[in-house]
Amino acid sequence: MRIGIIVHSHTGNTLQAAEELLEELRSRGHEPQLIPLQVPEDYKPGGGDVELTAMPDISDCEALVLGAPVHAFSLSAVMNRYLSRVDDLAGRPVAALITQHLPYAWLGGNRATRQLRKACTDKGGDFLGGAVINWSRSGRADHIKTAVQGLADRF
Numbered sequence: 068m069r070i071g072i073i074v075h076s077h078t079g080n081t082l083q084a085a086e087e088l089l090e091e092l093r094s095r096g097h098e099p100q101l102i103p104l105q106v107p108e109d110y111k112p113g114g115g116d117v118e119l120t121a122m123p124d125i126s127d128c129e130a131l132v133l134g135a136p137v138h139a140f141s142l143s144a145v146m147n148r149y150l151s152r153v154d155d156l157a158g159r160p161v162a163a164l165i166t167q168h169l170p171y172a173w174l175g176g177n178r179a180t181r182q183l184r185k186a187c188t189d190k191g192g193d194f195l196g197g198a199v200i201n202w203s204r205s206g207r208a209d210h211i212k213t214a215v216q217g218l219a220d221r222f
């Protein structure tokens with residue numbers, strides 16, 4: 068399956084997890100593609116509305132993974148903006164890859180996943196579920212591996 072992994076990552080955590088997912092999907096015979104969202108150079112998280120400098124072309128993607136951090140107990144404004152602009156999710160399977168600093172998903176990760184799910188289904192996407200990676204949790208490498216495998220199992 069051709070899977071676009073669309074990522075917003077400000078400090079690199081979500082990107083790192085997305086790169087591991089890319090390798091996992093490849094090892095399972097999929098054709099994944101990592102697509103970072105582009106924001107203005109002076110973008111600062113938590114600064115309110117943000118505009119993307121480009122919208123990725125996903126016309127070739129049969130399915131998507133949307134990766135983003137939690138900001139202020141919510142989905143990052145960049146991913147929110149992407150979801151408000153994207154118009155071609157109809158019928159596409161979509162999974163979520165969320166990272167956050169705090170050790171429990173109820174401290175923002177679950178809410179961000181719900182926000183992503185709603186925005187995705189509002190655009191006609193078929194939400195497959197998601198994984199929350201808690202960056203400050205002990206045993207992070209195994210935590211990421213489990214999350215990545217769980218996501219890959221959905222395709």
Ligand SMILES: Cc1cc2nc3c(=O)[nH]c(=O)nc-3n(C[C@H](O)[C@H](O)[C@H](O)COP(=O)(O)O)c2cc1C
Binds near residue numbers: 140
């Ligand atoms: C402005 C801002 C707000 C944040 N708010 C939260 C939060 O509410 N809960 C949390 O667990 N982590 C929070 N974080 C931490 C990030 O979610 C976490 O470090 C994430 O893995 C960063 O991903 P990235 O490196 O891909 O940008 C916040 C970070 C920033 C910069």
